[in-house]
Amino acid sequence: MNPIVEVRGAVKRYPGVTALGGVSLKVFGGEVVALIGENGAGKSTLMKILGGLVHPDQGEILIDGKPVQISSVSVATSLGISLIHQELNTLDNIDVAGNVFLGREPSRFGIIDRAKMRADAKELLDRLGLPISVDTSLQKLSLAQKQMVEIAKALSLDAKVLIMDEPTSSLTLTETEQLLKIVEDLRKRGVGIVYISHRLGEVKEIADRVVGMRDGQNAGEIPKEEITHERMVKMMVGRDLDRSSVVTESTAKEDRLVVRDLRTKRYPACPISFEVKAGEVFCLSGLVGAGRSEVVQTIFGTDASQGGTVALDGKKIRSGNPHDAIEAGICLVPEDRRNVGLIVEWSVKNNITLPGLEKFARVGLIDRGMESEAASVQSKSLGVKTPNLDAAVSNLSGGNQQKVVVGKWMLQNPKVLILDEPTRGVDVGAKAEIYQLMRGLTAQGVAILMVSSDMEEVLGVSDRVAVMHEGSISGVLPRKDCSEEAIMRLAVGKENHA
Numbered sequence: 333m334n335p336i337v338e339v340r341g342a343v344k345r346y347p348g349v350t351a352l353g354g355v356s357l358k359v360f361g362g363e364v365v366a367l368i369g370e371n372g373a374g375k376s377t378l379m380k381i382l383g384g385l386v387h388p389d390q391g392e393i394l395i396d397g398k399p400v401q402i403s404s405v406s407v408a409t410s411l412g413i414s415l416i417h418q419e420l421n422t423l424d425n426i427d428v429a430g431n432v433f434l435g436r437e438p439s440r441f442g443i444i445d446r447a448k449m450r451a452d453a454k455e456l457l458d459r460l461g462l463p464i465s466v467d468t469s470l471q472k473l474s475l476a477q478k479q480m481v482e483i484a485k486a487l488s489l490d491a492k493v494l495i496m497d498e499p500t501s502s503l504t505l506t507e508t509e510q511l512l513k514i515v516e517d518l519r520k521r522g523v524g525i526v527y528i529s530h531r532l533g534e535v536k537e538i539a540d541r542v543v544g545m546r547d548g549q550n551a552g553e554i555p556k557e558e559i560t561h562e563r564m565v566k567m568m569v570g571r572d573l574d575r576s577s578v579v580t581e582s583t584a585k586e587d588r589l590v591v592r593d594l595r596t597k598r599y600p601a602c603p604i605s606f607e608v609k610a611g612e613v614f615c616l617s618g619l620v621g622a623g624r625s626e627v628v629q630t631i632f633g634t635d636a637s638q639g640g641t642v643a644l645d646g647k648k649i650r651s652g653n654p655h656d657a658i659e660a661g662i663c664l665v666p667e668d669r670r671n672v673g674l675i676v677e678w679s680v681k682n683n684i685t686l687p688g689l690e691k692f693a694r695v696g697l698i699d700r701g702m703e704s705e706a707a708s709v710q711s712k713s714l715g716v717k718t719p720n721l722d723a724a725v726s727n728l729s730g731g732n733q734q735k736v737v738v739g740k741w742m743l744q745n746p747k748v749l750i751l752d753e754p755t756r757g758v759d760v761g762a763k764a765e766i767y768q769l770m771r772g773l774t775a776q777g778v779a780i781l782m783v784s785s786d787m788e789e790v791l792g793v794s795d796r797v798a799v800m801h802e803g804s805i806s807g808v809l810p811r812k813d814c815s816e817e818a819i820m821r822l823a824v825g826k827e828n829h830a
Contacts, residue, residue, distance in 0.1 A: 334397035335360045336524040337413065337493050338384065342391035344377055346727065348719030351377040353548040359493060359524040365517060366535040367528045369568050370759040372717040373730025375528050378545075379495050382526075383415035384408035389708070412492030416499050422478050422485075424471040429453035431470055432485045447712040456484040461510040474668050475753075477618040477787070483511065494518060495526045499729070501756045502667070504619050504785040505820065512538055530731075530759045532564050533788065544568055569761045586610050588779040589631075589662075589748045594640035596626040599803025603640060606798055606805065608748065608779040613770060615782045617790050618800035618823045624783045625667055627800075628750045631781075632664040633657045634672075644747060658687065661747030665737050665754060667783070669730075673737040676726040680718050681707040683725050686739045691743070702796060710739035715765055730757035738766065749773060752783040767793050772809035786818055801825045 335358040344352040352374045369375050372656055380386040382393070384405040393400055395411050402408050408415070422431050427578060429446075430437075432453045438445045453466040461481045470478060479502045486494060496515075500508045515538055529535055531727050535542060536559050544551035544567035552567045570591045588610040593603040604627055608614040616624040619730075629635040629652075631642050637651035650656045655665075674683055683691065684707040692703040706723050714735040725733055734757065741749065751770075755763045770780055770793060784790050790797060791814055798808045799822035807822040 333360065335394075336396060336753060338394040338397075339378065339382065340392040340394070342378060342381055342388045342393075343557065344374075344381065344386060344388050349722070350548055352381075352391075354391070355545065355548065355550055357526075359526055360537060361492070361522045361524050362519055363540040364519055364525045364527050364538050366539035366542045367526055367545065368530075368532070368535060368542060368564055369551065370761050371729040371757075372547075373545040373551075373568075374548040376497055376729065379415060379497055379528065381527065382408065382413055382493075382495060385415075408789040409489060409491075411441075413495065414486045414489040414491035414493070415495040415497070416482055416486045417497055420475070420478050420482055422470050422482055423468070427467050427469055428457070428464065428473075428481055428484075431481055432456060432466075432488055434485070436488075452488070455482065455485055459487070460484055461507070474620055474625065476504070476507065479503060480507065483514075487514070491523065493524045493526070495528075497528045498530070498757045499527075500529065502620075502753060502785060504823075505787050505816070506823075513579060530755075530757065530763070531786065531788075532760060535559070535564065536561065542567075546570060548626065565760055568759065570800075588645060588777075589781065590641075590643045590646075591627075591631065592641045592643075593625065594630060594642065594670055595638035596623060596630045596803070597635055597638060598626045600638040601622050602803035604803075604805060605640075606808065608781050610747075610777045610779050611774045612795040613774060613780045613782055613786055613793050615790050615794035615797045616800060617784065617797050620684050620785070621802075622800040622823070623803040624800055625752055628664060628752055628781060628783055629666075630631055631657070632662060632750060634664070658744065661745075661768055662750065663687075663741035663744055663746040663748070664750040665734075665741060665752060667752040667756065669734055669737050669756075674725050674733060676733075677724060679722045680711060680716065680725055680728070680736055681721040683736050684710050684743065687740050688743045706743060707739075710742055711736075714739050714742075714769070715762065731759055731762050733763065734758055735766075738769070742769075746773075746778060748779045748781060750781045750783075753785060754782060755784075755786065764787075787819070790814070790819065791816070799823050 337359045338359045341354045341356060342352050343354055355378055367375050381388050384402045384407050393402055429450050433449050438448045450466050460480050483499060540556050542559055547828040554563055587607040589608040592605050595603055618624055630637050633652050633654040642649045644660050649660050663762060685703050692699050716735045717732050725736055755766055774780060796808060796810055798805050798815050799819055801823055809818060
């Protein structure tokens with residue numbers, strides 16, 4: 333039997349870097365091929381070639397055994413290939429139904445059939461278990477909800493090959509379980525699925541084969557019966573990782589960040605109170621839509637507070653003013669790094685040094701040598717894979733973009749570092765580096781407030797977990813009482829220990 337799609341010897345070069353150096357891949361109908369590798373390994377580039385977004389310099393693509401040229405997204409779609417992007421490809425100024433069927437709107441007598449489009453979109457959302465109206469504007473949705481809309485869009489194409497690039501990176505355990513059921517259903521229908529994920533637990537659960545990539549090359553393949561966490565990690569990074577170094581006990585004592593009766597725009601009737609101690613990792617957990625991101629955005633000042641106070645080391649911070657928050661020592665790594673965490677057209681250097689440019693000023697002029705040195709130190713300490721510091725951030729992988737966001741705030745020597753989904757789309761090796769960085773900061777007395785949908789991350793790095801349900805904190809669990817079951821019971825409102 334021929335594979336549905338096959339890539340032979342794909343080569344793709346960019347100025348100063350070879351993204352792919354002769355990569356091959358086969359995908360058969362009714363199987364899930366997990367594609368794993370560190371950030372910058374070339375996974376997304378390979379998938380963009382199949383999706384018609386990038387053209388290879390060399391190599392061959394075959395569909396059902398026949399050579400094809402995939403010159404555009406429309407050609408890929410006509411050949412039965414659908415790609416769910418790691419970075420969202422939605423339009424915030426139109427509604428859910430319009431996004432799902434963008435460019436493919438059903439029509440009658442040359443006029444868009446809104447009733448059919450809404451009904452078909454609702455069927456897809458129901459299939460995904462997403463309880464929102466198809467008339468909702470995308471700008472009103474959370475990043476995770478937008479991710480589900482992107483998935484619905486891909487499902488609407490009824491593709492023969494579905495490529496999923498980090499589809500669960502913003503999803504909680506409940507949404508992830510629903511998505512994996514959809515993947516299993518598609519497999520039974522004979523769809524070939526390429527599943528890219530850094531969540532290796534998901535990969536082990538769902539993959540029929542695991543294909544590894546490293547530095548733009550094929551790194552090996554693991555059949556289903558031999559898939560283990562250790563083998564996948566070693567194939568990705570070429571070495572074993574010490575996972576025990578992640579969990580260390582905090583010795584935090586004094587309150588550093590104190591939040592009292594904080595009310596957000598989304599849940600103005602639900603006052604939030606908690607404290608984050610100097611030297612601890614305090615996590616906000618809960619389901620998508622529970623209001624976690626809104627809380628940290630209100631603390632930082634990008635969202636206006638509807639009431640309550642935020643104090644750092646006993647001094648109140650002016651509400652709705654990010655400048656005051658940064659001056660006081662509060663820094664935010666946002667969930668949506670590409671749109672609000674970076675200026676992607678700018679270089680790595682300029683993004684890293686942007687928040688602290690005054691540090692490099694001499695008599696009103698920026699000392700470029702000092703600026704470059706500081707950016708180089710941060711880039712190297714975080715392991716940012718870039719051809720040079722002048723490379724545009726848009727050319728980096730998602731995980732390396734995340735490292736740049738973290739690096740720019742490290743130059744500010746924060747007292748409180750807020751991390752909203754800190755390892756979204758980040759590989760297992762980079763995750764370990766970020767966790768070690770977090771523990772290094774807590775050892776220096778920095779308070780870390782983390783929002784995370786990755787249950788392994790929540791359980792592995794948190795000293796305390798505050799679980800949110802519909803805008804309120806339903807319980808705060810110390811590390812010793814944390815478990816998936818305990819967190820989920822609070823997240824769905826079955827218990828309330830607030």
